[in-house]
Structure formats: C-alpha cells, structure tokens
Amino acid sequence: DAGVIQSPRHEVTEMGQEVTLRCKPISGHDYLFWYRQTMMRGLELLIYFNNNVPIDDSGMPEDRFSAKMPNASFSTLKIQPSEPRDSAVYFCASSLTFRLAGGETQYFGPGTRLLVL
C-alpha cells in the first residue's frame, strides 16, 4: 500500500486566498483525521471522520476552516480566507475501526507545509 497520500506537499499563498489541502487515506481504513502542527501549539487534532461522516470537529479553529470527505478515498481541508497565523504543517492520518476503542494505530501522511504570506 502507498500509505496516506497528501497533496500538495508545500503551499505558499497570500493572505485572503483560499487554500485546499487534499488527503487519500489507506484503502480500507474507515477513520480519517486532520491534524495541525505548529511550534507554539504542537500537534492538534482538527477534525475526524468515521465512514465519511464528521464525528468531532471541536478542534477546528474557526469558521474559516472546513473539511469534507465525499467518499472513502478522499478528503479535503479548506481554509477560506487564509491568514498568516494559519501557517503550519497539516497532517492527515487514517486508521481502521477502533476495535479496541482507541487502540488502533494511526498512519500519518507526509504532511502539507502551508505558508500564508
């Protein structure tokens, strides 16, 4: 398996522009997570999906952020409008069903490094 695939790997944009990050989870995984990593706040869970349905979006910072999962093999995280404080590395991760109620391993993609000027 190719693992979790994210695109683009790097994104540089100007403040106010729309940014769309993409993720393809590992085939057969039914959980998908979006994380943000910054020096100040570390790794934060933004939102996660189960079987394409958003389960918990309490980590989404504000209304400028939105995430969708139209099918089992694709998810997007959109920022509109983007701001310099959104600059971070955004990770997507996927896992199998939580048979052990939280014990499943999450598999991370390589991340998208976003810089908003």
Next chain:
Amino acid sequence: AQSVTQLDSQVPVFEEAPVELRCNYSSSVSVYLFWYVQYPNQGLQLLLKYLSGSTLVKGINGFEAEFNKSQTSFHLRKPSVHISDTAEYFCAVSDRGTGKLIFGQGTTLQVKP
C-alpha cells in the same frame, strides 16, 4: 481532560549511549499509550503502544517503553542510540471512548557522533 507532558524538549546524547525520553500523562480512567517518531520533513510513525498486559512494551528500532500506572508514566528507552535515531518523539494518550489521540509537545533527540 486528559493531558500528556513530555518533560524534556531536547535531549542531546552521544552515539551508542543509552537514552530515556520521559512522558507523564494525566487521566482518571484507563488509557492506551503510544510513542510516535517524526523524522525531518516526514509524517509521524508508530514506535510502540501499550494496550494491556505486560507493562514493558518493545517497539521498532530497538526502542522499548515501560508503563507505570502508579506514577502515570510511559518513558521511552533505548540502550544504545544511533545517529539515525535523531528525530522528534511524541508521546500520546488515547481517549478510549472516542479514540482521539492527545499528543505531548514532543522531545527532540539529537544524537551526536
């Protein structure tokens, strides 16, 4: 709310020396515990995890960790490190109800020749 504290932000060590990266968690309920490693410009990958059973857990690349319930700790150890172990290490606790991972702030392991 659960939280994870990694007591050292940076740990410099010479090659072939032993190392311990410390992790403490706070939780009033049973948890699952994880260590992930992040190499430069890469995503995180699992080193090891504790779910139940033996408190000494062995992982990849010669790492091991010991779960200590009374001290709410899950310290990571390796008896002899290599240059290639230079990376960021994250301790995480899983919420059994939701499966959400709560990560510590990370420890940078710097292995010097």
